[in-house]
Amino acid sequence: MVMTQITMGTTSAVLSFEDFVAARLPALLRYATLVAGNRHDASDLVQSALEKTGVRWRTVATNGSPEAYVRRAILNAHISRWRRRRREVLVQDTPEVAWTAPAAAWEHGELWAGLQQLPPRQRAVIVLRYYEDLSEREIALALGIAPGTVKSQASKALDALRATLTDSGTTDSNQEVLP
Amino acid sequence: MSNHRDDDLEPALRAMLGDHHLDVHPRADAVGTVLDGVGRARRRRNAGYAAASTLVVAGVIGAITLTGGDVPQGFDPVVTPSVTETVTAPTTPATPTPPPTRPPSSGTTTPPTVPVAPEVEMLGPDGIGDIVLGMPVADAYGTDTLGMYDPVTETLMPWDGSGAENVCMPAGQAKRTTPDAARVWMDDSAGVSEIAIWPTISNPDVQTVEGLRLFDDLDRVLELYPDARVDDTNPSTLRIYVDDWGGQGSVLTIRDLLTGTVMDMSVVLVGGEGGCYE
Numbered sequence: 396m397v398m399t400q401i402t403m404g405t406t407s408a409v410l411s412f413e414d415f416v417a418a419r420l421p422a423l424l425r426y427a428t429l430v431a432g433n434r435h436d437a438s439d440l441v442q443s444a445l446e447k448t449g450v451r452w453r454t455v456a457t458n459g460s461p462e463a464y465v466r467r468a469i470l471n472a473h474i475s476r477w478r479r480r481r482r483e484v485l486v487q488d489t490p491e492v493a494w495t496a497p498a499a500a501w502e503h504g505e506l507w508a509g510l511q512q513l514p515p516r517q518r519a520v521i522v523l524r525y526y527e528d529l530s531e532r533e534i535a536l537a538l539g540i541a542p543g544t545v546k547s548q549a550s551k552a553l554d555a556l557r558a559t560l561t562d563s564g565t566t567d568s569n570q571e572v573l574p
Numbered sequence: 575m576s577n578h579r580d581d582d583l584e585p586a587l588r589a590m591l592g593d594h595h596l597d598v599h600p601r602a603d604a605v606g607t608v609l610d611g612v613g614r615a616r617r618r619r620n621a622g623y624a625a626a627s628t629l630v631v632a633g634v635i636g637a638i639t640l641t642g643g644d645v646p647q648g649f650d651p652v653v654t655p656s657v658t659e660t661v662t663a664p665t666t667p668a669t670p671t672p673p674p675t676r677p678p679s680s681g682t683t684t685p686p687t688v689p690v691a692p693e694v695e696m697l698g699p700d701g702i703g704d705i706v707l708g709m710p711v712a713d714a715y716g717t718d719t720l721g722m723y724d725p726v727t728e729t730l731m732p733w734d735g736s737g738a739e740n741v742c743m744p745a746g747q748a749k750r751t752t753p754d755a756a757r758v759w760m761d762d763s764a765g766v767s768e769i770a771i772w773p774t775i776s777n778p779d780v781q782t783v784e785g786l787r788l789f790d791d792l793d794r795v796l797e798l799y800p801d802a803r804v805d806d807t808n809p810s811t812l813r814i815y816v817d818d819w820g821g822q823g824s825v826l827t828i829r830d831l832l833t834g835t836v837m838d839m840s841v842v843l844v845g846g847e848g849g850c851y852e
Contacts, residue, residue: 424598424600437598507590
């Protein structure tokens, strides 16, 4: 085991892949859950991304930020899956299955439910903006879309979320909801 | 990012996305599962390298044979697969390119022909280049026009040998691209099931056989496909479908026209999807 300090995507020493996975797996799963909207897909996305990363670990670990690499792989896999599902809508109407968070009273339940109802790309924009704190330009690069599209997608997403909260009778998140 | 800063939605989003209720606790054996998967991926990659090495050796021997050189002892001359090159014909089934005929002996060595890349690659009702919808996965690889798509760098990599067995993994699809042209989805049962191009990966010199290119505007789309089916039911996009494109039973989908320009084009075979898709 190599002792090393792991921060968001940086390593201060040569880190074994096993140590990296053990240390960062919860955070990666959480990120993938936010991006994908459900834990089942998130698990698949993380497994796939880590497999790709693991086979080229030496290069990834020494040349850059391993966690950023994995997160990017997760995001790209999610976008690819989204594109696949868009195509599926063409031939058969198969709505994306929503994920229900573990039952517990949760102050953000309405907002979470609204996030799940967003189209995948809008959801990704919101997660990258408000969870990853990326700029419009960084989001555009990450998603392979124009900055203007990021802006419009974010605006639509926020409008939709706002409408969700309005429909539920609140714009504040202090009520208890079963997520 | 937004003009809507007159409420507390954005702070609420940050609070929600950072809330500990969304923490995910991996199973106890999760790390082992990941490591097992990496081990399998390494073995597939190594097998791919071995196969690729065999092809390279065969290619070298074939080239030596064709140019009249001596073949090292211990090797049998092998017919080489077609070299990697972009092909413009949109409907040609995948067949190995025959090696060039050796000219009659003249006592001189003919310099090898340098392939010239075509300027425009055609996306047609049954495929792009040598890649044809419905083509078995092995045949698609056999065209020697597919590369590994790196999800991180968005660059093309040599095929890493991960192979057809991956294409049905529930986590994703086969992601292979023809060089600078298109992304190809395949699976074992349906073969090549979708070919798509969009700006982040594609060569802008790809066009449909009717002449539609990425970034063309809506008027151009309707001019080329006046009978196309318009789907404006999705508030975030506008799609146009050309059903039974070219009478081939495939569908051309032109996407994201709400932006005013063509941002994505793909061709799929209706009913051609395999069992691995949901």
